[in-house]
Amino acid sequence: QTVGNVLKQLASDDDDFDRYRGQHPYILDADGRPVGVVSLRGLLTAKRSMPLTDIMITPMTVNVDASLEALDDIFSEHPFLGIPVVETDGRLVGVVSRSAVSQALLERSESETLKLQGLVGDELRSMPTWLRSKRRLAWLSANIVLNIIAASVISAYEETLTAVIAIAIFLPMVSDMSGCSGNQAVGVTMRELSLGLVRPVDAMRVWLKEISVGVINGIALGILIGLVAWIWKGQPALGLVIGLALALNTMLAVSIGGVVPLLLKRLGQDPAAASGPLLTTVTDMAGFFFVLSLATLMMPWLI
Template sequence: MSEQPVEIQPDRSLEEALLAAIAQDDAAEISALLEPLPLADALREILQLEADDRKKVLTLVPPALAAHLIEEAPHELGASLMEALEAARAVEIMDELDSDVQADLIGDMEAVEAEAILSKMDAGDAADVRRLAEYDPETAGGLMMAEAFWFKDTQTVGAVLREMASDDHDVDRYRGQHPYIVDENGAPIGVVSLRGLLSTKRSARLTSIMIEPMTVGVNASLSELEDIFDKYPFLGMPVVETDGRLVGTVSREAVSYALLERAESESLKLQGVVGDELRSMPTWLRSRRRLAWLSANIVLNIIAASVISAYEATLTAVIAIAIFLPMVSDMSGCSGNQAVGVTMRELSLGLVRPVDAFRVWLKEVSVGVINGIALGILIGIVAWVWKGNAALGLVIGLALAMNTILAVSIGGVVPLLLKRLGQDPAAASGPLLTTVTDMAGFFFVLSLATLMMPWLV
């Protein structure tokens, strides 16, 4: 530590003070600057630094503060920050985190860096992290923390209270869980309240004051967990393996965060952004991810443009049609995106499955016919009044009506078909819908115009 601490002048910015402290390797000063800030603000300050300075900050500050900052960051960003550290330092930070957060970070790291950290962790903790990382991240197993607050069914109230009061028992790590009672096989058979422990005779057995617990299996889906926490006021629930053993607990907070993450991820994927992109990430990585989607879109748009090329003579003869082409494709695309949104929502809630594709299609066609006719009449009247040609209004109105029906059919059904094929419905539905509605919209307008050419010129 520097013998001359950094003096912060009243007109000096926090960034300048932080950079000065980093330059002097002044761990105490860096901590003093960051600790008073809300975690989100402290993380923001760190992310504005160069990569080497970020690494230095996370190396110099106390492990607990570094852990709070890592936990505040999105998982992928937190993992990249941890990967940049020396393995020994990363382990110090990991020791301050709960097992569910540890598993999330390890799951987002490159295999080599993850193994380097796990190899230096306590063997038991590393085993817990490896086990948690094997579960699907959107199941109870993937969301649970391995730390469970449990006691044996043979223990008395007094023995439990003495154990909880001992220095060896860290009650805070259980996030306010009620103690679970397990049998000789490790299966939860009861749960007791902390109030019940304090108000019961010390000689009483735990089995005399416990009530039967509600448990969830490790493979319970995120949607199932959402339903349970909506129905019951639990802060957390015990998670059991297929053989009934208690293997962890899943909290209401973890489920709520996972639901928020899923909604954000699906929204970003529909816009062509894959992963937890942040502007603090390497420019080349961000560019590569975006190009993967944009490059595919070039091919799809060339296909759509080829339709226009095939009807070049029609466009030349009736140039007014060009004005309405983007209107037809854009309005149909909006209708299709509405259908995609509803299907993605119902998929996330478990209300529809790929086998329901035909039923979903029937329902979307019903809406598509009504909306298509309404929108077609509206834009047809606009085209007629604007250009003074009733035939043009009929062409544009019919094209929009037909394209709207097609768009909602694709938007409602394609996510289910992609799910059936094992593809990401959120990432693929958007580009596919956009291209097909553009191509079909151009085709409907130009082919109808070609048929009605005598009345258009």
């Protein structure tokens, strides 16, 4: 076709023009394969008698089975509003827009967030009550078993806890604050996974990034809670135990939160649904262990 033919068609067929939102026209060969693309500006500035082959450029295409991550990479690297989608034989089957990819990434991110909170399967309150309850109980029931394991750590140090009862006040603080740090790391990893910014093979790089933050935050939080324990109970040794335990547990929590979602993804498991319970249980167990084992070592200065 010539430039004049195309402009005349666009001007006479408003519905067709609206459907494609004014995107650049693609030129197809006789078999329906994209061979070129022209800009609207190019059409308006070219001579009406000029054939499209004289002003078109070779288009970039994507296969119908291209992943959302691959599409996101293309739109990140190129300022395209849309890109042609072709079958394996090269025939044009449609166009995917930048806005559609952005919307799909947003919806997937929201779905992962719900799973992270234990709401598996995009739960809605309009669903049957029994179905909603069953979906939530699947993970909550498993969490009971994991928490029993965490409680067994306390039982192993019962004598230390009895001798220094003040430690019991700080046990939930250490596990909870570490869990918050770990959840921040989980949130960042899940977001980057959903956007295709990290893959399971990037686990070591992610861990190095997280542990650097964990060391800084762990030391800062450890000093803060250590001073609170010292001033509140009047025991410098207690402040040292609680502060050091929180620092170590924070480093462990961010390591788990940053890396475990990637490892679960590598194993074919759902990282959004499983990372939360694993993080919570491990940080509880480790927090109890750090506090009670350090207290046992420093028992002469605590009683």
